[in-house]
Amino acid sequence: MYNKYPGLSPGLLTDLRSASVNNDCYARSAIEADLHKHILHASLELHRDIVVTTKDVEKLSSEPTFGWETRTYFPKVLGDIIESLAGTIVVDSGFNKETVFRSIMPLLEPLITPDTVQIHPIRELQEYCRKQHFIMEKPLVSKNNGLACATVRVLANGNVYEKTCQADHKKTAKMLACKEVLTSLKNNNSRNKLMTSYFLLI
Incomplete structure (x- = not known):
């Protein structure tokens, strides 16, 4: 983001980072990619939370949302999936940053921009x-x-x-x-x- 938007103020860059790198953003990406279906666990509470969250996401508009307007709660484990994938690719690729970006970025599209960012x-x-x-x-x-x-x-x-x-x-x-x-x-x-x-x- 720093390289793509060199003229932005530090404050706006911080807002972009906060809106792009957070549990809700990652969790929604995991659900849209059906990654939540591959979680192995033995928690009834977690199962209930994932089911409820998945149904809520399905009800939301197919249009991208770049704000904090949803009432949906995203269990942290869903966001952890994206972070775990990124970490695994970092290690498997020999710490190649470009490989990580190429692999993970499609999951996060469309990305938040200065025009769509909203403050929490x-x-x-x-x-x-x-x-x-x-x-x-x-x-x-x-x-x-x-x-x-x-x-x-x-x-x-x-x-x-x-x-x-x-x-x-x-x-x-x-x-x-x-x-x-x-x-x-x-x-x-x-x-x-x-x-x-x-x-x-x-």
């Missing part, structure tokens, strides 16, 4: 709050009827923005809650700008 909602909310001088409290995570429950709360200009989301796993619940709070903050900011423009006009 948790980090985006943290950066937005820092830029606007808002106070983001530490998310509260609990269990409710077997589901993970995450509450995200932000204090902004005397107002409280709080959202609670549930999901099968706490990471997903926290991500969804951050997305909703971020959307509320941005919508409110847009309304404030419109009102300011209106009063300036009159």
Whole structure:
């Protein structure tokens, strides 16, 4: 990415790397290549998670998704398949980087680009709050009827923005809650700008 996009800022290059090299990205690639069918294990919980995840991926659009919009939880073992394959090819090829890239890149296509990259909602909310001088409290995570429950709360200009989301796993619940709070903050900011423009006009 550094060689392909030499003019990018270090921050955007970091976003590209984070969006391209993560468990969800690798896990989805493993499912689309049917690699999950070759995992040998004796865990009922893992079997259930893989079945649920596979069904969720099949329901998603066939169009590539480059963001964090899915509610699907991807078990880490699925992402590990891609990393294990890459590691095996590294050793078998005598540590030939080009051979590894040629073998693994087709599994990861289409790749994320500067035009399609999206920042993870948790980090985006943290950066937005820092830029606007808002106070983001530490998310509260609990269990409710077997589901993970995450509450995200932000204090902004005397107002409280709080959202609670549930999901099968706490990471997903926290991500969804951050997305909703971020959307509320941005919508409110847009309304404030419109009102300011209106009063300036009159």
